[in-house]
Amino acid sequence: MKKLLVLAIVLRLLVSAFLFHPDIKTYNFQASFLKKGVVNIYSYLVENKASLPLKDEFVYFPLTYFILGGYQMIASGILGSGFDLWLADAGASSVVNNPNIFKYLAILKFPYLILDVGIAFLLLSYFKDRKKGEKAFTLWLFNPFTILIIYIFSNIDIFSVLLTLIAFLFIKREKFLKASVFLGLASCFKLYPLLFIPFLFLEGKDLKEKILVSVIPIFILLVVILPFWSPAFVQSALISGLTTRIFNPGFVIGFGESIIVGFFILSALFFYSWITDKKINLFNYWTVFLLLIFSFSHFHVAWLLWVAPFIVISAVKRPSLSLPIFILTTLAVVIPMFYQDRSMTISLFRLYTTWYDLLPTPFVVLQKLYDPYNFMSVLHSALAGGSLIISYHILKEEKE
């Protein structure tokens, strides 16, 4: 196991240092203002937009700002004096031609490595059966998908994912109050864990516990975000496109009303579990909910991490699902590569050379042969169909 862990860490460090998505520089530039004493980053960025070299808004929640900014303070000695200049550099070529970039990227992504390995150990302890735990541990560390999602796209969602997994470990031990605390903490990074509250409510032992497990996560979130409440925070973080996109897809039913697919799935699963299940398996409902959400929305590749540990657990619990899950995960990772966005593919390799700017994206290449949107629709439909059947299988198995 030790050798495997070392190999897993080496692979992760290599990907961290050599592949570059510009988001990591943008949000670390914003987080660097903590060193200068800025507490409310949202209003600071709006007020100083004209004089800042990078104009983007801070789209994450306050806890992300303090953790990233705090980490930069701790690591500033290793990062060196040129680091802040690099962060503020708006030049497309000079950023990747900086000879220190490998060091910067490896250090900036190092916290993800700790959380990532932490998830592996949580998965190891999730199963009573040691063999199953080791299988989950290995599967988490050795699948190319999570390595790509975490280390290429510098995925901040890993904070939420780890905390949500801890919440599920408490749920497994029927400690719902503790679970709700961790769900609340997880929602301080990304809002999606709040979607689990309806299921936690159903599982509460009595009315008092039902109310507590529903209120605690929201209360924790409010305590963290209320001091920063401002139009700037609401616009850039709370109702940003990334936060709300999950509930965008829908179909019109007339007179200005539409059925929102995300809420439809949530509601259907909630009522299904309420009406038909005497003893709800929360793990299954959460896995099925996330699978279906990704199947019916234009997801960001980073979101796939939300479901990743649960998929690993499902694959270990039900070995017959391993291959279908592998195929569907491949589909889910491939779809975003055909978005009309260079930074999903070609630009990730700009650190090797900026000559890659001359290459067409997979979208453009495919365009010469076939409509890329149709192609993505075919892949997404296959993902949706497969996920639907796996979801059915998971829920049906629970009944038996």
Add this chain to the structure above:
Amino acid sequence: MKKMIWFTTISILFMLFIMPAIMASTIKMTPAGDQPGYGPRRLSIYGTKELLQKFVSKEKNLTAIGTTVKNPNLKNKKEVILNLFDSNHNLVRKSILNGFNIGDGDFVKFVFDVVPDSTNKEYSFTLSSLTAGADEIIEVFLVDNPAEGIIEYTFAEEVHQGGIPMVTFHKPQNKWEVIRKVYSNWLSKLLFPHSQKTE
């Protein structure tokens, strides 16, 4: 599980060490340098108003010239012509694009047949859109500071130092040359003295 360990290890190493070579092998031309910075100053090209730009080709096998072009409101749907001349003002190459394919603010490459012996030679080109009217202009930017190889430009019969933020592109000798340069660029950064050390 062993299969998954092998699959992951091989696919990650492939992506990091082999994929860059595969991508490099598909590069058909390489730029001689980065595009120089430019400011808000622009020249409007239409009808008989054309730009004449003198420059030095830094490398052999000159095969394209690229610069940023504005096509306000995408109104220009006429021919945009680049004529390349040698130092004696003999026409050596011609490249024609349609304004329909030029977005507002695009980096546009005018590609032509390779000029083999172009190393350190002075050339000039004209950029025009002869059939475009005053409401169908295209615009090119001007560099703020002197840039290597961009000598002077002529517009409205006036000659000025500098010119447009242009990049010359050159056909590589072969694929291996591009692959070698990509890896040596990457390694030169990685092995840059003290670059990965703590200060």
